[in-house]
Amino acid sequence: MPDMRATSLDGRAVADAIAERVSARVAALPRPPKLVFVRVGEDPASASYVRSKQRLARRVGVEAETLVLPEETDQATLMASVVAVVEDEGVDGVLVQLPLPAHLDEAPVLEAIDPDKDVDGFHAVNVGRLWSGLPGLVPCTPLGLEAICDHYGITLQGQRVVIVGRSNLVGKPAAALFLRRHATVTLAHSRTRDLGDVVREADVVVAAVGRAGIVQGAMVKPGAAVLDVGMSRVDGKIVGDVAPDVWDVAGAVTPMPGGTGLVTVAMVVQNTVSAAERRIAAAR
Ligand code: NAP
Numbered sequence: 001m002p003d004m005r006a007t008s009l010d011g012r013a014v015a016d017a018i019a020e021r022v023s024a025r026v027a028a029l030p031r032p033p034k035l036v037f038v039r040v041g042e043d044p045a046s047a048s049y050v051r052s053k054q055r056l057a058r059r060v061g062v063e064a065e066t067l068v069l070p071e072e073t074d075q076a077t078l079m080a081s082v083v084a085v086v087e088d089e090g091v092d093g094v095l096v097q098l099p100l101p102a103h104l105d106e107a108p109v110l111e112a113i114d115p116d117k118d119v120d121g122f123h124a125v126n127v128g129r130l131w132s133g134l135p136g137l138v139p140c141t142p143l144g145l146e147a148i149c150d151h152y153g154i155t156l157q158g159q160r161v162v163i164v165g166r167s168n169l170v171g172k173p174a175a176a177l178f179l180r181r182h183a184t185v186t187l188a189h190s191r192t193r194d195l196g197d198v199v200r201e202a203d204v205v206v207a208a209v210g211r212a213g214i215v216q217g218a219m220v221k222p223g224a225a226v227l228d229v230g231m232s233r234v235d236g237k238i239v240g241d242v243a244p245d246v247w248d249v250a251g252a253v254t255p256m257p258g259g260t261g262l263v264t265v266a267m268v269v270q271n272t273v274s275a276a277e278r279r280i281a282a283a284r
Helices: 011-027 044-059 075-087 106-111 124-132 140-151 171-180 195-200 244-248 260-283
Strands: 034-040 063-069 093-096 160-164 184-188 204-207 225-228 232-234 237-239
Touching (some): 011 044, 011 140, 011 260, 034 044, 034 075, 044 063, 044 260, 063 075, 075 093, 093 106, 093 260, 124 171, 140 225, 140 260, 160 171, 171 184, 184 195
Parallel strands (some): 034 063, 034 093, 160 184, 204 225
Antiparallel strands (some): 232 237
């Protein structure tokens, strides 16, 4: 029997390639770019994400600092802290790590970030720029999905892309990006009827729900590329939205862990360097 298992779309290889390109861009700048993370509380997952972003930033020559505020921080204090970081002329990129503790409102915090320093790309101005085809900062996970496709030669133009999940963080910006690349895009969500039939149409599937194994082998067209974004913890292990039997049907799959998450981290650093390049050019 030939081995029919899908090719693994290794996120580490993509992230390393991005880091190498970004390092060269940093070396060409007159000063190192500076990125500041704002984190509230002691959620271990958030702390770990910030650490990995900070580690990669420093590896490529980006100065990275983290402002940690206590769990009980109120909205006004958080807003004032974010504004102070944003207004610091020496800072090129600001990232408020989400989710915030439940008593805090995310929307005004994200809107307080200067769109040109908004390395997460969540500010409404950047959302508008993305959908209008204007240059701006684009959310990191969708940028990472595009980078994985480009790295592994997965065609987007004219292909059917089905994205399961329609959040502002992942699904919607991914739809805008794949549309920009001339794919035919469908966004599925919790009210989608016959999810399996919709997903089976796809040449490229993006699973961004956060429910272990929601995308199963029987829902996938043979040979399709499947990009697993969702993350859940099952019996203490991180698992994705893609069920193990998808590997027997698909042509290529991102592993979880070791796939999309690593590329998301690289894109935070790439966005910081892009922001710094623009600010340095504008100051000349
Ligand atoms: P979210 O805001 O909770 O959105 C989840 C989406 O899934 C919603 O659009 C929801 O539909 C949809 N959904 C829920 N149940 C569904 C069902 N039964 N069938 C079809 N769609 C369903 O989450 P998010 O922030 O986008 O994150 C999604 C997952 O990705 C999470 O597990 C998160 O941890 C992970 N994540 C990973 C990375 C990475 O780099 N790998 C980055 C960011 C997030 P409705 O809109 O109808 O409610």
